[in-house]
Amino acid sequence: MEAALILNRNKADADEVLEALKAAGIEAGLNLVDGDQIADCARAAIQSGAKLVIVGGGDGSISAAAQSLAGTGRTLGILPLGTLNHLARDLGLPMKLAEAAEVIASGRTREIDLAEVDGRIFVNNAAIGLYPLMVIDREAQQERLGRSKRLAMVVASLRTLVRFHHQRLRLFADSEQQRIDSPLLFVGNNDYQLAAPGSGTRLSLDDGRLCVFVMRKKNRRGFLAAVARALLGLTREDDMVRLDDIERLCVGSDRSHIALALDGEPMTMQPPLLFKIRRKALKVIVPGT
Numbered sequence: 001m002e003a004a005l006i007l008n009r010n011k012a013d014a015d016e017v018l019e020a021l022k023a024a025g026i027e028a029g030l031n032l033v034d035g036d037q038i039a040d041c042a043r044a045a046i047q048s049g050a051k052l053v054i055v056g057g058g059d060g061s062i063s064a065a066a067q068s069l070a071g072t073g074r075t076l077g078i079l080p081l082g083t084l085n086h087l088a089r090d091l092g093l094p095m096k097l098a099e100a101a102e103v104i105a106s107g108r109t110r111e112i113d114l115a116e117v118d119g120r121i122f123v124n125n126a127a128i129g130l131y132p133l134m135v136i137d138r139e140a141q142q143e144r145l146g147r148s149k150r151l152a153m154v155v156a157s158l159r160t161l162v163r164f165h166h167q168r169l170r171l172f173a174d175s176e177q178q179r180i181d182s183p184l185l186f187v188g189n190n191d192y193q194l195a196a197p198g199s200g201t202r203l204s205l206d207d208g209r210l211c212v213f214v215m216r217k218k219n220r221r222g223f224l225a226a227v228a229r230a231l232l233g234l235t236r237e238d239d240m241v242r243l244d245d246i247e248r249l250c251v252g253s254d255r256s257h258i259a260l261a262l263d264g265e266p267m268t269m270q271p272p273l274l275f276k277i278r279r280k281a282l283k284v285i286v287p288g289t
Contacts, residue, residue, distance in 0.1 A: 003028035003077070004045035006065065008035050008057030011081040017056055020097045024105040028054055035061055042068035051075065052285075054104060058082020059124055063263040066282055067121040070114055075283045077104035083149075084264075087123045090202045091286050108288045111280035112205040115189035117273050122189060122262040123282075126275070128169070128251065129184035129215070170252035170272075173212065173243050184215040187249060187275050208279045212243040249275040 005021070005028035007014055014032050021028060031041050038055065042065040045053050055065040056079035069076055079100050080088035091112075094100050115122050142152050169185060186192075188211030190202050243249075251258070252272040259268050 003052040003054055004031065004042075004048070004050040005029060005054045006031045006033065006038055006041050006045065006056070006061075007079075008038065008061045008081070009033060010035065011057040011061065012079075016097065017079060017081075017101075020101040021054070021104075023098065024101040026054070026101065026105050028052075035064065038064035039067045046072055046074055052077055052104075054079060056081045059084060059086050059263045060265050062087055063121060063123045063265070066114060066123050069283075070121055070278065070281045073283065075109055075285060077285045079104075086200075090205060091284065093286065103287050104285050106288060107285045109283050110206075110286045112282050112284055113190055113208060114278045114281045115187065115210060115275065116278060117187075117260075117262070117275045118269060120262060120269075121278075124263045125186060125188040125192070125211075126260055126262050127184065127186050128258055128260045129182065171214075171243075172250035172252070173246050173248075182214050184213075185251065186213040186215075187211070188213075189277070206280055208247065208277055209244075210246040210249060210275060210277050212246050212249060214241045214243070247277050251275070 003026060005017070007017060007030070009032050012032075014030060018030065031045070033041050035057070038057070038061050042053050042055070046068065052075045053065060053069060054077035055061055058080075059082055061082070062076075062078060065076060078088050078091070078093055079097065080093055080095055081097070085093075085095065088095070088100075091110075093103060115126070117126055142149065145152075147155070169182065171185075188202070190205050190207050190209060191211045192213075193201055193203070250272050256270065257268045258271050258273060259266065260273075261267075
Protein backbone atom coordinates (compact mmCIF):
# COMPACT_ATOMS: atom_id res chain seq x y z
CA MET A 1 0.00 0.00 0.00
CA GLU A 2 1.51 3.34 -1.06
CA ALA A 3 0.76 5.35 2.06
CA ALA A 4 2.12 8.41 3.80
CA LEU A 5 1.51 9.03 7.49
CA ILE A 6 1.28 12.62 8.76
CA LEU A 7 0.93 13.18 12.48
CA ASN A 8 0.37 16.43 14.34
CA ARG A 9 3.17 16.25 16.90
CA ASN A 10 0.99 18.02 19.49
CA LYS A 11 -1.78 15.42 19.21
CA ALA A 12 -0.08 12.06 18.62
CA ASP A 13 2.22 9.49 20.17
CA ALA A 14 4.13 8.39 17.07
CA ASP A 15 5.18 4.99 18.44
CA GLU A 16 1.63 4.18 19.49
CA VAL A 17 0.25 5.16 16.10
CA LEU A 18 2.86 3.16 14.17
CA GLU A 19 2.14 0.11 16.32
CA ALA A 20 -1.62 0.40 15.70
CA LEU A 21 -1.12 0.73 11.93
CA LYS A 22 1.32 -2.18 11.84
CA ALA A 23 -1.18 -4.36 13.70
CA ALA A 24 -3.75 -3.46 11.01
CA GLY A 25 -1.28 -4.40 8.24
CA ILE A 26 -0.42 -0.87 7.14
CA GLU A 27 3.13 0.28 6.46
CA ALA A 28 3.52 4.03 5.97
CA GLY A 29 6.34 6.56 5.97
CA LEU A 30 6.12 8.78 9.06
CA ASN A 31 6.02 12.57 9.00
CA LEU A 32 5.80 14.08 12.49
CA VAL A 33 5.11 17.80 12.03
CA ASP A 34 3.54 20.89 13.56
CA GLY A 35 -0.02 21.72 12.61
CA ASP A 36 0.93 24.54 10.26
CA GLN A 37 3.10 22.15 8.23
CA ILE A 38 0.41 19.56 7.51
CA ALA A 39 -0.90 21.04 4.25
CA ASP A 40 2.61 21.29 2.77
CA CYS A 41 3.48 17.81 3.99
CA ALA A 42 0.33 16.34 2.40
CA ARG A 43 1.13 18.12 -0.86
CA ALA A 44 4.65 16.68 -0.84
CA ALA A 45 3.29 13.19 -0.15
CA ILE A 46 1.01 13.44 -3.18
CA GLN A 47 3.86 14.65 -5.38
CA SER A 48 5.97 11.69 -4.24
CA GLY A 49 3.25 9.29 -5.42
CA ALA A 50 1.34 8.40 -2.26
CA LYS A 51 -2.14 7.07 -3.10
CA LEU A 52 -3.24 7.11 0.53
CA VAL A 53 -2.47 9.91 3.00
CA ILE A 54 -3.16 9.03 6.63
CA VAL A 55 -3.52 11.99 8.97
CA GLY A 56 -3.58 11.84 12.75
CA GLY A 57 -4.83 14.87 14.65
CA GLY A 58 -7.92 16.95 15.30
CA ASP A 59 -10.31 18.70 12.94
CA GLY A 60 -7.78 21.43 12.21
CA SER A 61 -5.23 18.84 11.08
CA ILE A 62 -7.77 17.06 8.87
CA SER A 63 -8.87 20.37 7.37
CA ALA A 64 -5.25 21.29 6.57
CA ALA A 65 -4.68 17.97 4.81
CA ALA A 66 -7.94 18.32 2.88
CA GLN A 67 -6.65 21.64 1.53
CA SER A 68 -3.99 19.69 -0.39
CA LEU A 69 -5.97 16.54 -1.18
CA ALA A 70 -9.08 18.25 -2.55
CA GLY A 71 -9.74 17.30 -6.15
CA THR A 72 -6.59 15.15 -6.51
CA GLY A 73 -8.32 11.76 -6.42
CA ARG A 74 -6.00 10.64 -3.61
CA THR A 75 -7.55 9.09 -0.52
CA LEU A 76 -7.52 10.37 3.06
CA GLY A 77 -7.36 8.03 6.05
CA ILE A 78 -8.31 9.65 9.36
CA LEU A 79 -6.94 8.86 12.80
CA PRO A 80 -9.12 10.99 15.13
CA LEU A 81 -6.67 12.16 17.77
CA GLY A 82 -8.15 15.57 18.57
CA THR A 83 -10.54 16.75 21.25
CA LEU A 84 -13.83 16.93 19.34
CA ASN A 85 -13.18 15.13 16.03
CA HIS A 86 -16.40 16.42 14.45
CA LEU A 87 -15.74 15.17 10.92
CA ALA A 88 -14.65 11.72 12.09
CA ARG A 89 -17.80 11.36 14.20
CA ASP A 90 -20.06 12.49 11.35
CA LEU A 91 -18.38 9.88 9.13
CA GLY A 92 -19.05 7.17 11.71
CA LEU A 93 -15.38 6.54 12.43
CA PRO A 94 -14.39 4.90 15.74
CA MET A 95 -12.58 7.06 18.25
CA LYS A 96 -10.21 4.33 19.49
CA LEU A 97 -6.87 4.35 17.69
CA ALA A 98 -6.67 0.61 16.99
CA GLU A 99 -10.21 0.53 15.59
CA ALA A 100 -9.60 3.61 13.44
CA ALA A 101 -6.50 1.93 12.00
CA GLU A 102 -8.56 -1.17 11.18
CA VAL A 103 -11.04 1.01 9.28
CA ILE A 104 -8.23 2.44 7.17
CA ALA A 105 -7.03 -1.10 6.41
CA SER A 106 -10.41 -2.64 5.56
CA GLY A 107 -12.97 0.14 5.07
CA ARG A 108 -14.48 1.52 1.90
CA THR A 109 -13.79 4.76 0.04
CA ARG A 110 -16.44 7.47 0.08
CA GLU A 111 -16.53 10.82 -1.70
CA ILE A 112 -17.64 13.74 0.46
CA ASP A 113 -18.21 17.45 -0.08
CA LEU A 114 -15.87 20.18 1.07
CA ALA A 115 -16.60 23.85 1.61
CA GLU A 116 -14.28 26.74 0.94
CA VAL A 117 -14.01 30.46 1.48
CA ASP A 118 -11.78 32.42 -0.89
CA GLY A 119 -9.95 29.20 -1.79
CA ARG A 120 -9.42 28.11 1.84
CA ILE A 121 -10.91 24.66 2.50
CA PHE A 122 -12.93 23.76 5.58
CA VAL A 123 -14.40 20.34 6.37
CA ASN A 124 -16.86 21.33 9.11
CA ASN A 125 -17.86 24.97 9.46
CA ALA A 126 -16.92 28.62 9.45
CA ALA A 127 -18.09 31.28 11.91
CA ILE A 128 -18.01 35.07 11.76
CA GLY A 129 -18.73 37.21 14.80
CA LEU A 130 -18.19 36.62 18.50
CA TYR A 131 -16.91 33.05 18.30
CA PRO A 132 -13.67 33.73 16.38
CA LEU A 133 -12.93 36.65 18.71
CA MET A 134 -13.21 34.25 21.64
CA VAL A 135 -10.83 31.78 19.97
CA ILE A 136 -8.26 34.49 19.21
CA ASP A 137 -8.37 35.67 22.85
CA ARG A 138 -8.12 32.07 24.12
CA GLU A 139 -5.03 31.30 22.04
CA ALA A 140 -3.34 34.53 23.11
CA GLN A 141 -3.86 33.57 26.77
CA GLN A 142 -2.51 30.07 26.19
CA GLU A 143 0.62 31.39 24.51
CA ARG A 144 1.24 34.36 26.80
CA LEU A 145 0.06 33.02 30.17
CA GLY A 146 0.21 29.24 29.73
CA ARG A 147 -3.42 28.78 30.71
CA SER A 148 -5.27 25.57 29.95
CA LYS A 149 -7.55 25.59 26.91
CA ARG A 150 -10.67 25.32 29.06
CA LEU A 151 -9.77 28.12 31.49
CA ALA A 152 -8.61 30.38 28.67
CA MET A 153 -11.89 29.85 26.80
CA VAL A 154 -13.95 30.74 29.89
CA VAL A 155 -11.98 33.97 30.38
CA ALA A 156 -12.14 34.77 26.65
CA SER A 157 -15.90 34.22 26.60
CA LEU A 158 -16.45 36.60 29.49
CA ARG A 159 -14.20 39.28 28.00
CA THR A 160 -15.79 38.99 24.56
CA LEU A 161 -19.28 39.32 26.01
CA VAL A 162 -18.21 42.49 27.83
CA ARG A 163 -17.25 43.86 24.40
CA PHE A 164 -20.47 42.44 22.90
CA HIS A 165 -21.40 43.93 19.56
CA HIS A 166 -23.20 43.07 16.36
CA GLN A 167 -21.37 42.83 13.07
CA ARG A 168 -22.96 44.47 10.05
CA LEU A 169 -22.70 42.21 7.03
CA ARG A 170 -24.07 42.09 3.49
CA LEU A 171 -25.14 38.65 2.33
CA PHE A 172 -25.52 37.60 -1.30
CA ALA A 173 -26.97 34.09 -1.17
CA ASP A 174 -27.04 32.72 -4.70
CA SER A 175 -29.21 35.39 -6.40
CA GLU A 176 -30.63 37.13 -3.31
CA GLN A 177 -29.13 40.01 -1.34
CA GLN A 178 -29.80 41.16 2.22
CA ARG A 179 -28.13 43.29 4.90
CA ILE A 180 -27.94 41.98 8.47
CA ASP A 181 -26.74 43.04 11.91
CA SER A 182 -25.82 39.90 13.81
CA PRO A 183 -23.49 38.65 16.55
CA LEU A 184 -22.91 35.38 14.66
CA LEU A 185 -22.95 34.02 11.10
CA PHE A 186 -22.48 30.25 10.74
CA VAL A 187 -21.65 28.52 7.43
CA GLY A 188 -21.52 24.72 7.46
CA ASN A 189 -20.31 22.11 5.02
CA ASN A 190 -23.69 20.37 4.50
CA ASP A 191 -26.69 20.46 6.79
CA TYR A 192 -26.24 20.76 10.56
CA GLN A 193 -28.92 19.74 13.02
CA LEU A 194 -29.80 22.23 15.73
CA ALA A 195 -32.49 20.33 17.62
CA ALA A 196 -31.82 17.50 20.06
CA PRO A 197 -31.05 14.70 19.76
CA GLY A 198 -28.09 15.03 17.46
CA SER A 199 -27.59 18.79 17.72
CA GLY A 200 -24.36 19.90 16.08
CA THR A 201 -24.10 16.81 13.87
CA ARG A 202 -24.64 16.11 10.18
CA LEU A 203 -26.58 13.22 8.67
CA SER A 204 -25.05 13.73 5.24
CA LEU A 205 -21.78 15.00 3.82
CA ASP A 206 -22.63 14.80 0.13
CA ASP A 207 -25.79 16.86 -0.39
CA GLY A 208 -23.91 19.63 -2.20
CA ARG A 209 -25.29 22.47 -0.07
CA LEU A 210 -24.00 24.98 2.43
CA CYS A 211 -25.75 25.24 5.78
CA VAL A 212 -26.19 28.93 6.64
CA PHE A 213 -27.48 30.23 9.97
CA VAL A 214 -27.68 33.87 11.04
CA MET A 215 -28.32 34.68 14.68
CA ARG A 216 -31.01 37.32 15.02
CA LYS A 217 -29.99 40.65 16.51
CA LYS A 218 -30.07 40.39 20.30
CA ASN A 219 -28.91 42.14 23.44
CA ARG A 220 -26.26 40.48 25.62
CA ARG A 221 -28.79 38.59 27.76
CA GLY A 222 -30.66 37.36 24.70
CA PHE A 223 -27.43 36.17 23.13
CA LEU A 224 -26.45 34.18 26.24
CA ALA A 225 -29.90 32.60 26.37
CA ALA A 226 -29.69 31.64 22.69
CA VAL A 227 -26.25 30.07 23.20
CA ALA A 228 -27.56 28.10 26.19
CA ARG A 229 -30.51 26.81 24.16
CA ALA A 230 -28.17 25.78 21.34
CA LEU A 231 -25.93 23.87 23.76
CA LEU A 232 -29.00 22.06 25.10
CA GLY A 233 -30.21 21.23 21.61
CA LEU A 234 -33.28 23.46 21.94
CA THR A 235 -34.52 25.68 19.14
CA ARG A 236 -36.61 28.82 18.97
CA GLU A 237 -37.68 30.68 15.85
CA ASP A 238 -36.43 34.01 17.16
CA ASP A 239 -32.87 32.68 17.69
CA MET A 240 -31.64 31.89 14.21
CA VAL A 241 -32.55 32.59 10.60
CA ARG A 242 -31.80 29.67 8.32
CA LEU A 243 -30.99 30.06 4.62
CA ASP A 244 -31.72 26.86 2.72
CA ASP A 245 -30.34 25.32 -0.49
CA ILE A 246 -27.31 27.59 -0.72
CA GLU A 247 -24.38 26.65 -2.97
CA ARG A 248 -22.62 30.04 -2.99
CA LEU A 249 -22.65 32.80 -0.39
CA CYS A 250 -20.88 36.14 -0.65
CA VAL A 251 -20.33 38.07 2.59
CA GLY A 252 -19.52 41.76 2.41
CA SER A 253 -18.60 44.25 5.12
CA ASP A 254 -17.54 47.88 5.49
CA ARG A 255 -14.57 46.70 7.55
CA SER A 256 -11.19 46.13 5.95
CA HIS A 257 -10.85 42.70 7.56
CA ILE A 258 -13.25 40.11 8.98
CA ALA A 259 -12.31 37.78 11.82
CA LEU A 260 -13.53 34.24 11.32
CA ALA A 261 -12.90 30.73 12.55
CA LEU A 262 -12.49 27.86 10.07
CA ASP A 263 -12.86 24.44 11.70
CA GLY A 264 -12.03 26.13 15.00
CA GLU A 265 -8.88 27.87 13.71
CA PRO A 266 -9.00 31.71 13.94
CA MET A 267 -7.88 33.95 11.08
CA THR A 268 -8.71 37.21 9.34
CA MET A 269 -9.67 37.74 5.69
CA GLN A 270 -10.44 40.72 3.49
CA PRO A 271 -14.06 41.04 2.37
CA PRO A 272 -15.93 40.26 0.32
CA LEU A 273 -15.72 36.57 1.29
CA LEU A 274 -16.97 34.00 -1.19
CA PHE A 275 -18.18 30.74 0.33
CA LYS A 276 -18.99 27.81 -1.92
CA ILE A 277 -19.49 24.08 -1.81
CA ARG A 278 -17.20 21.67 -3.64
CA ARG A 279 -19.21 18.56 -4.43
CA LYS A 280 -17.54 15.23 -3.64
CA ALA A 281 -14.10 16.81 -3.73
CA LEU A 282 -12.49 14.53 -1.14
CA LYS A 283 -12.09 10.74 -1.02
CA VAL A 284 -11.99 9.38 2.52
CA ILE A 285 -11.99 5.90 4.04
CA VAL A 286 -15.04 5.07 6.18
CA PRO A 287 -16.31 1.88 7.85
CA GLY A 288 -17.25 -0.79 5.36
CA THR A 289 -20.78 -1.30 6.62
